[in-house]
Amino acid sequence: MIGQVQTDARERPLEFRDRRDNLAILGFWFFLGSDVVLFSCLFAVYAVFQGRVAAGPTPRQLISLGPVLVETVALLTSSFTCGLAIAAMRRGRTGPLAAWLGVTMLLGAGFVGMEIHEFATDVRLFGTWHQSGFLSAFFTLVGTHGGHVSFGVLWGAALLVLLWRQGLTPRVARRLYTFSLYWHFLDIVWVFIFTVVYLAGKIT
Amino acid sequence: MPHARKTERGLLSLGGLLLLPRFEHSSGPWPQIVGYALSLLLTLAATLLVVHHLIAPLYLPAVILFLAVLQAGIQLGLFMHLREGVGPSWQIVALVLAGIVALGIVIFSIWIMAFKSGVS
Amino acid sequence: MTHLLAQLFPPSVLRPMELGADASIVIATVAIAAFLTRKRRWGWLWREWLTTVDHKKIGIMYLIAAMLGLFRGGVDALLLRTQLAVPQNTFLGAEHYNEIFTTHGTIMVFFMAMPFIFALFNIAIPLMIGARDVAFPRLNAISFWLFAFAFLLFNMSFVVGGSPNAGWTAYAPLTELRFNPSVGENYYLLALQISGIGTIATGINFLVTILRLRAPGMTLMRMPLFAWSALITSSLIIFAFPALTVALALTMLDRLFGSSFFTIGHAGMPMMYVNLFWIWGHPEVYILVLPAFGIFSEVVATFSGKALFGYPAMVGSMIAISLLSYGVWVHHFFTMGAGAAVNAFFGISTMLIAIPTGVKVFNWIFTMWGGRVRTTCAMLWQLAFIPTFVIGGATGVMLAVVPGDYQFHNSYFLVAHFHNVLIGGVVFGLFSGLYYWWPKMFGYTLNERQGKWAFWFFLIGFWVTFFPQYLLGLEGMTRRIYIYPHGLGWSLPNLVSTGGAYAMGVGFVILVYSIAYSARHKDLDLTGDPWDGRTLEWSMPSPAPEYNFAVLPKVSTRDAWWTMKQAGRTSIRLGEIEPITLPKNTGMPFLLGLSFFVAGLGAVFSWWPVALAGLGGVLALLVWGWFVETGDHVIPAHEVRRSETLPGRLEA
Numbered sequence: 001m002i003g004q005v006q007t008d009a010r011e012r013p014l015e016f017r018d019r020r021d022n023l024a025i026l027g028f029w030f031f032l033g034s035d036v037v038l039f040s041c042l043f044a045v046y047a048v049f050q051g052r053v054a055a056g057p058t059p060r061q062l063i064s065l066g067p068v069l070v071e072t073v074a075l076l077t078s079s080f081t082c083g084l085a086i087a088a089m090r091r092g093r094t095g096p097l098a099a100w101l102g103v104t105m106l107l108g109a110g111f112v113g114m115e116i117h118e119f120a121t122d123v124r125l126f127g128t129w130h131q132s133g134f135l136s137a138f139f140t141l142v143g144t145h146g147g148h149v150s151f152g153v154l155w156g157a158a159l160l161v162l163l164w165r166q167g168l169t170p171r172v173a174r175r176l177y178t179f180s181l182y183w184h185f186l187d188i189v190w191v192f193i194f195t196v197v198y199l200a201g202k203i204t
Numbered sequence: 205m206p207h208a209r210k211t212e213r214g215l216l217s218l219g220g221l222l223l224l225p226r227f228e229h230s231s232g233p234w235p236q237i238v239g240y241a242l243s244l245l246l247t248l249a250a251t252l253l254v255v256h257h258l259i260a261p262l263y264l265p266a267v268i269l270f271l272a273v274l275q276a277g278i279q280l281g282l283f284m285h286l287r288e289g290v291g292p293s294w295q296i297v298a299l300v301l302a303g304i305v306a307l308g309i310v311i312f313s314i315w316i317m318a319f320k321s322g323v324s
Numbered sequence: 325m326t327h328l329l330a331q332l333f334p335p336s337v338l339r340p341m342e343l344g345a346d347a348s349i350v351i352a353t354v355a356i357a358a359f360l361t362r363k364r365r366w367g368w369l370w371r372e373w374l375t376t377v378d379h380k381k382i383g384i385m386y387l388i389a390a391m392l393g394l395f396r397g398g399v400d401a402l403l404l405r406t407q408l409a410v411p412q413n414t415f416l417g418a419e420h421y422n423e424i425f426t427t428h429g430t431i432m433v434f435f436m437a438m439p440f441i442f443a444l445f446n447i448a449i450p451l452m453i454g455a456r457d458v459a460f461p462r463l464n465a466i467s468f469w470l471f472a473f474a475f476l477l478f479n480m481s482f483v484v485g486g487s488p489n490a491g492w493t494a495y496a497p498l499t500e501l502r503f504n505p506s507v508g509e510n511y512y513l514l515a516l517q518i519s520g521i522g523t524i525a526t527g528i529n530f531l532v533t534i535l536r537l538r539a540p541g542m543t544l545m546r547m548p549l550f551a552w553s554a555l556i557t558s559s560l561i562i563f564a565f566p567a568l569t570v571a572l573a574l575t576m577l578d579r580l581f582g583s584s585f586f587t588i589g590h591a592g593m594p595m596m597y598v599n600l601f602w603i604w605g606h607p608e609v610y611i612l613v614l615p616a617f618g619i620f621s622e623v624v625a626t627f628s629g630k631a632l633f634g635y636p637a638m639v640g641s642m643i644a645i646s647l648l649s650y651g652v653w654v655h656h657f658f659t660m661g662a663g664a665a666v667n668a669f670f671g672i673s674t675m676l677i678a679i680p681t682g683v684k685v686f687n688w689i690f691t692m693w694g695g696r697v698r699t700t701c702a703m704l705w706q707l708a709f710i711p712t713f714v715i716g717g718a719t720g721v722m723l724a725v726v727p728g729d730y731q732f733h734n735s736y737f738l739v740a741h742f743h744n745v746l747i748g749g750v751v752f753g754l755f756s757g758l759y760y761w762w763p764k765m766f767g768y769t770l771n772e773r774q775g776k777w778a779f780w781f782f783l784i785g786f787w788v789t790f791f792p793q794y795l796l797g798l799e800g801m802t803r804r805i806y807i808y809p810h811g812l813g814w815s816l817p818n819l820v821s822t823g824g825a826y827a828m829g830v831g832f833v834i835l836v837y838s839i840a841y842s843a844r845h846k847d848l849d850l851t852g853d854p855w856d857g858r859t860l861e862w863s864m865p866s867p868a869p870e871y872n873f874a875v876l877p878k879v880s881t882r883d884a885w886w887t888m889k890q891a892g893r894t895s896i897r898l899g900e901i902e903p904i905t906l907p908k909n910t911g912m913p914f915l916l917g918l919s920f921f922v923a924g925l926g927a928v929f930s931w932w933p934v935a936l937a938g939l940g941g942v943l944a945l946l947v948w949g950w951f952v953e954t955g956d957h958v959i960p961a962h963e964v965r966r967s968e969t970l971p972g973r974l975e976a
Contacts, residue, residue, distance in 0.1 A: 012290070013227055022290045023459045023532050029295030030528045030562055033302035038566035040306030041600060044313035045574070045585070054584075054591035065251065072247055080240035083283045087233050129583045133592040136583035140574070158947050165951070175950065184283045188276045194247070195272040199254045203264050294535050298559075305563045305650055313599055316654060316662045 013090055014173040021174035028178040032185050035148075039189050042141040043196060049137035050201070056131030059201030062122060062138065068198050071114045072190065075149075078107035079187035086180045094168050101160055101176070104183065108153045115146045138197065145193055148186050155179055227288050239282035246275045331929065334506065336419065336486040346483055375909040377461035380868055382468050383446030384765055386439040387758075389475060393436035394832065396479065400428035402829055405789075409822040411810045421806035422489040423508070427482065429492025433608070434516060435475045437746070440754045441615045442471075442526055445554050448761055449530060451861035451868055452548045454539025454877045454884075459532035461907045462954065463525050469917030470522030477924050478515035481508055485928065488512035491804065493601060494575065496586030496594040501579045507928050513576045514924040520565055520572075521920075527561030530554050539860070541879035545639070548859045548883075549632060552639050553618025556646045557611050563650075564607035571600035580930060595660055602653040610649040612746065614642060616753025617684060620706050623756050624688050626855050627703040628695030631883055634687040641680035648677050658729045667726045674724035681717055685710060700855070701775035705756035708783050709748060716744030719794070734804075737797025740790045747786055755782075755835075763854050767867040768846040774838035782831030788824025792817035850970065858883040863894070865970050871904040871959055874968045895975045896968060901961050910954040916945045 009017045016022055050059055085100035119139065129135040159172075159179055166172050250268045253259055259267055280286045280299075287293050336342075360366050373381060403424050407416040416424065450458055458464050481487045488508040490498040499509045534555045538547065547555075575597065577583040584590035586597055625632040632638060654662060654670035688710060697703065719741040723729050732738055763769045796817050801808065808814055853862040860877055861868070863885045875896050881887045888894055923938025925931075968974050 013288075016227065016288070016290055023536055026289060026295060026536065027460060027528050027532045030298050030531055031524075033295075033298040034524055034528070034562040034566055036299070036302040036306050037309070037563050038569060040309045041567050041570035041603070043306075044310045045570070045596060045600070047310060047314050048317040048593065048596055049585075052591035052593060054589075056590075065255065069247075069251060073244070076240065076243050076247065079243075079279065079283060080236055083236035083239065084233050087236060130590065131584070132590050133584055133587075136574075136577070136585045136592070140577065140583070140585075154943070158950065162950055171953070181284055184279050187283075188279045191243075191247075191272050191275045191279075195250060195268050199250055199268050200265050202254050203261050291536060294531075298531075298562075301559065302563060308650060309567065309603055312651075313596075313603075316599060316666050317593070317596060319662055
């Protein structure tokens with residue numbers, strides 16, 4: 001079917017059948033475009049501030065790759081399970097959809113938990129972000145992503161309840177679809193954070 | 205205004221492959237599995253490159269950034285069904301613009317904030 | 325308790341001028357409340373306005389807010405000019421002056437120009453592209469209420485807690501807690517952040533509306549130019565506003581949560597704030613002026629009785645301007661010293677913008693060439709705009725020359741320049757649009773005679789105000805000084821400039837009087853097409869009915885309504901009219917705005933339980949919105965028929 005124009009609404013996936021849902025999905029893409037720019041500003045701040053360490057730690061001192069790799073795998077896996085959830089939705093199978101979405105939420109919550117633990121450890125070892133411009137930029141960039149993921153976990157949980165209460169209607173399917181776009185997008189942002197902040201921070 | 209219509213159709217066919225609406229009806233979770241495996245692989249590769257100093261530090265940032273861009277492409281293509289939509293896929297135009305703006309902000313900010321250009 | 329009172333009412337809000345303003349606010353509020361109660365209009369207010377999702381009513385509410393903003397910002401301007409009228413004046417103190425120029429700039433940009441633009445987008449865009457509604461009606465209402473409550477929050481500052489005082493640009497380190505411990509800057513940060521969320525939502529809304537909801541046959545290259553300008557402005561909004569969000573957020577983190585972004589002692593970097601602010605700030609200039617360009621393009625074609633000259637070039641030049649606008653931001657801080665290469669790059673990119681802008685100016689002139697120009701009020705603003713804006717643009721190019729900028733920077737030359745483009749471009753454009761679309765909003769035209777008085781007072785006042793300021797800049801007067809000595813040669817130009825400012829004030833008063841007069845002595849527009857218009861909004865009765873189009877038009881050319889009139893295809897067949905489904909009103913957007921207001925107020929005073937309660941309200945309302953669909957209501961066909969009979973367009 002790939003590559004063909006489909007005009008018959010009934011042949012489209014559930015979330016694309018209603019006119020309003022179509023509009024909402026496009027609008028959500030534009031929101032993601034806006035969020036790309038938001039993160040790019042934070043990346044710019046980080047890039048400019050990474051050498052401005054004052055009396056605080058340098059990136060190399062601050063970062064330990066071990067825990068971050070676990071966080072990364074958790075988030076990559078959650079993106080995968082989120083993809084499986086949408087694939088199940090496309091086949092109209094509500095049970096696997098809810099199950100994969102639940103797993104996604106658990107992995108997301110685990111990611112947030114690990115990140116909070118990482119931050120707490122950083123603060124214990126090196127002090128708060130008041131220390132330096134670098135620490136401020138680090139916590140803000142990584143924390144903004146973490147905040148997005150936390151919001152996503154709440155959102156996904158609310159959608160699970162919505163799915164349970166209302167069943168797989170076109171409207172619910174669209175909400176799940178836009179949620180999946182959000183979740184994969186956060187995965188992309190994380191890949192860049194992992195690369196620019198964590199990996200590059202370890203290069204001498 | 206036949207000319208205007210032609211221009212617009214031309215624009216659409218220019219991006220032909222990209223801008224045509226389409227939906228993915230996959231029979232199994234294979235795209236997801238492939239995407240997941242590739243993203244794990246790329247993450248691992250980047251990490252190993254850094255940890256084991258496999259490339260000269262001068263080129264290392266560029267290489268791992270390239271791997272990150274590849275991963276982003278995998279997410280967009282295999283997980284996010286980037287091209288799906290009814291009507292022209294304006295989201296692609298928006299994302300391309302967002303990407304250009306984002307890249308501009310980062311690169312120019314670094315350049316400006318270095319306070320080192322030219323004779324100062 | 326005394327501590328709380330001291331925090332809420334510091335000396336800066338207890339000056340006679342502030343107390344006088346307090347008293348008039350209280351009197352006005354009581355008067356409005358008494359009026360609503362006596363006329364039993366509270367229920368009407370809630371049902372018809374506060375809960376509405378109709379884009380035209382939302383547009384009118386934006387317009388009312390913009391006029392209030394123009395009043396507040398204008399009074400601020402007059403206070404500033406009064407202080408500067410003569411040397412060694414003691415009318416305002418230094419601190420008071422700082423506060424007033426801060427609120428003047430902030431309000432004029434965020435709470436006058438932006439809502440004015442959104443007012444005209446909301447009122448005209450769906451009608452021009454042949455749509456029943458915007459893409460997301462409820463989100464549209466949410467945008468408005470976020471804006472409205474942010475406006476309220478910002479204006480509260482001078483009554484409770486103290487005004488912001490670091491300029492509308494709020495540069496660090498002037499905004500850092502150590503140097504600026506009052507809550508004024510918190511008001512600035514939170515209010516702009518809240519309205520910024522609404523602005524991004526509006527951008528997304530109009531992008532989707534224009535890209536997806538055009539009438540059948542209306543290709544992009546057949547859209548009215550104002551729709552093009554809205555499309556491009558919206559794309560600028562969604563890619564530029566995040567930079568402001570980040571700039572404000574970093575300042576807020578520094579002030580409220582102890583980070584060190586802009587603290588030099590901790591290796592922070594205040595220049596990064598300036599950089600981020602103008603990454604947003606320059607596209608913002610075009611977010612403001614492109615809609616005005618769109619308005620002028622409609623007005624000049626209509627009142628010249630000709631199709632717009634060079635339509636593809638007009639579209640192309642707007643796209644070129646929007647792309648270039650992302651690459652020029654350093655020209656706001658050449659003197660920061662980023663170096664010769666950076667400054668040369670951004671100086672040249674800035675000058676490039678003059679090229680597409682010049683293309684537009686010539687196209688407007690060529691549209692009038694050979695046309696039958698009618699000098700209505702809307703057209704007068706257009707005619708005044710062209711020379712005014714050209715001079716403002718030319719002084720802009722002078723400022724783009726880097727070595728020159730080292731002389732002009734932060735002088736009154738700069739002040740004159742940006743008022744020249746922002747008033748001569750944006751405000752003139754918005755006034756033109758106001759006169760042009762007023763009948764479509766309210767069903768009657770504004771009084772032309774009074775409108776011309778307002779126009780001449782405002783235009784002459786404008787030149788008398790700002791031309792001397794160019795001279796003052798060249799004489800070395802820097803911006804934001806509140807006092808100056810005798811004998812510098814600044815006295816006369818300053819006095820003249822103040823006189824001009826008062827003339828502009830008189831123009832504004834005449835405009836407001838004229839609106840009130842026209843509302844009482846209605847010159848009704850029964851045709852729906854008072855200007856012999858060219859675009860689809862003139863194909864429907866005035867004021868535009870709730871459902872916009874009885875039957876969605878089919879478009880085959882540019883200037884669709886003009887073509888229909890030429891071909892005699894202006895009537896609607898009775899049989900074609902069907903029941904129309906529209907979304908129901910909902911109180912959720914208003915409550916969401918209120919929750920954001922509570923959260924913002926809590927954050928301003930660092931009352932964290934209050935802030936969290938507000939945020940909790942926000943989340944609860946969002947989730948409630950997912951679970952409870954508001955639903956639609958249907959306008960039966962006979963009602964549509966009844967409201968369509970009036971202009972005599974219905975045929976059996």
